[in-house]
Amino acid sequence: xxxxxxxxxxxxxxxxxxxxxxxxxxxxxxxxxxxxxxxxxxxxxxxxxxxxxxxxxxxxxxxxxxxxxxxxxxxxxxxxxxxxxxxxxxxxxxxxxxxxxxxxxxxxxxxxxxxxxxxxxxxxxxxxxxxxxxxxxxxxxxxxxxxxxxxxxxxxxxxxxxxxxxxxxxxxxxxxxxxxxxx
Amino acid sequence: xxxxxxxxxxxxxxxxxxxxxxxxxxxxxxxxxxxxxxxxxxxxxxxxxxxxxxxxxxxxxxxxxxxxxxxxxxxxxxxxxxxxxxxxxxxxxxxxxxxxxxxxxxxxxxxxxxxxxxxxxxxxxxxxxxxxxxxxxxxxxxxxxxxxxxxxxxxxxxxxxxxxxxxxxxxxxxxxxxxxxxx
Numbered sequence: 001x002x003x004x005x006x007x008x009x010x011x012x013x014x015x016x017x018x019x020x021x022x023x024x025x026x027x028x029x030x031x032x033x034x035x036x037x038x039x040x041x042x043x044x045x046x047x048x049x050x051x052x053x054x055x056x057x058x059x060x061x062x063x064x065x066x067x068x069x070x071x072x073x074x075x076x077x078x079x080x081x082x083x084x085x086x087x088x089x090x091x092x093x094x095x096x097x098x099x100x101x102x103x104x105x106x107x108x109x110x111x112x113x114x115x116x117x118x119x120x121x122x123x124x125x126x127x128x129x130x131x132x133x134x135x136x137x138x139x140x141x142x143x144x145x146x147x148x149x150x151x152x153x154x155x156x157x158x159x160x161x162x163x164x165x166x167x168x169x170x171x172x173x174x175x176x177x178x179x180x181x182x183x
Numbered sequence: 184x185x186x187x188x189x190x191x192x193x194x195x196x197x198x199x200x201x202x203x204x205x206x207x208x209x210x211x212x213x214x215x216x217x218x219x220x221x222x223x224x225x226x227x228x229x230x231x232x233x234x235x236x237x238x239x240x241x242x243x244x245x246x247x248x249x250x251x252x253x254x255x256x257x258x259x260x261x262x263x264x265x266x267x268x269x270x271x272x273x274x275x276x277x278x279x280x281x282x283x284x285x286x287x288x289x290x291x292x293x294x295x296x297x298x299x300x301x302x303x304x305x306x307x308x309x310x311x312x313x314x315x316x317x318x319x320x321x322x323x324x325x326x327x328x329x330x331x332x333x334x335x336x337x338x339x340x341x342x343x344x345x346x347x348x349x350x351x352x353x354x355x356x357x358x359x360x361x362x363x364x365x366x
Contacts, residue, residue, distance in 0.1 A: 006250040006257050006329060017200050017208060022225050023303070025200060025208060030252075032327060042205050043253060044227065046303070067189040068301035069213070070226060074189050077301065118251035118260065118351040120206070120229070122305050125352055144215060146189060161363075168301040169308055169352040176359035180344075 006033055021047060021082065046116060046123030050093035051080030051170060053178025054105050054130040060151035061178065062101055062133060067145050068168070075167045076150075076160060078174045081143075089113070089126035097130070101149055102139040106132030111177045116169075127174055129181045154182060189216055204230060204265065229299060229306030233276035234263030234353060236361025237288050237313040243334035244361070245284055245316060250328050251351070258350045259333075259343060261357045264326075272296070272309035280313070284332055285322040289315030294360050299352075310357055312364045337365060 012029040024045040030038045054062045064077045079100045083092035090108065098104060109129045116122030141147055152160075157175055166172045195212040207228040213221045237245045247260045262283045266275035273291065281287060292312045299305030324330055335343075340358055349355045 007255070008250065008252050019225055023208075023227070025206075033329075036327075038327065041252065042202055044206070044305075046300070067191065068298075069191050069224065070304040071298055071301050072190070075301070112347050112349075112355075114349070114355055115251075115254055115351040116299060116305060117229070118254050118258070118353065121253040122227075122299060144219075144221065146216075164295050166295075166297070168298040169356050170301065172295075172297055172360070173352050173356045176363070177355070180359070 008032055008038075011037075016042075023047075043121045044117075045121055047082040048089065048092075048124045048126060049080060049082060049170070050089055050096060050126045050128065051078040051174045052093050052097055052105075052108075052128040052130050053111075053174055053181070054079065054097060054101075054103065054133045055182065056103070056133045056151060060153065061157055061182075062103065063150040063152050063157070064100060065148040065150060066143075071167045073167075076165060076171055077168075078171055080174075083126070090128070093126065093128050098136070100139055100141045100143070100147055101133075101135075102137045103133045103135050105130035105134075109181070111181065114173065125170055125173070127177055129178055154179060191215055191221075194220075199225075206230075225303065227300075227303045227305050229304065230265040231272065231275075231307050231309060232263060232265060232353070233272055233279060233309045233311065234261040234357045235276050235280055235288075235291075235311040235313050236294075236357055236364070237262065237280065237284075237286065237316045238365065239286075239316045239334060243336065244340055244365075245286060246333040246335050246340070247283060248331040248333060249326075254350045256350075259348060259354055260351075261354055263357075266309070273311070276309065276311050281319075283322055283324045283326070283330055284316075284318075285320045286316045286318050288313035288317075292364070294364065297356065308353055308356070310360055312361055337362060 009031040017025040079097045081096040111127040192214040200208040262280045264279040294310040
């Protein structure tokens, strides 16, 4: 399906900065279709992230609220995190979901994988939908942030979206895709 | 509304890499609520981006298709780009929309601003909805990529989403928010 005649050819690639496991920054020299050379094209490698729109047995949606440093305020977020070495995206999200919420869920479905930024990279986001969620233990995320667990109706999620309470691309994507599947 | 007791305090900030206008990478030392010190927290400053879900006078949605290097294939994208120095987000998107599509639109509405990544930053995305779009000239984006303009029905947009043809957080957010407003 993809038209490879439009692909850019990597002539050279150099790592500029490495901060594992958080990110790498690299520079590429590229040859474009038609022969044009671009000497300094920058990419940022970031982790594979996961998130889930999980619905409890009584039809509530599991949302988290915590401080997010790049936003500078306490805001809405979704259960999820970085995939660890050797994990599949599904294993990663099920581990993070249990750690952050203390819940498990009966039915899981992948809603796809999305690049953080289509020109620089900035990681991939593996988004999931889960139903039949119920609590099995106390949450213990190990994260730097203190997480507050919210159980919202679809109407409350729609209200938060309409009122501009959603502050990041990852969360708005997850909520809108989740609502689409809930219907 | 925001609970400032959970905010992290920046003790020190150092720039590690600067590649204007594309991005900066910086390291912060932080004091967390309760007194914990985190010495190496990394952030990535990226541009303010814009995108628009624009609907033509005959109810078609304007989509672009082009090669995206971080995805490595020809894929769907939305009109938009980086806001230039001195521009408001609305001025930026109207300029990019005209450059990339050759269209103008009668009615414009902001659908909000979203961080690329809520822990590292990675830019902000100012998303817009526009209606009454009509062509006034040939497109001339000045971009490295060759842009193909598509005029799709809402059904075609829904099909692309369901078939996994959308490959980035920015595009899936823009399409789902746009479809929400179209109703």
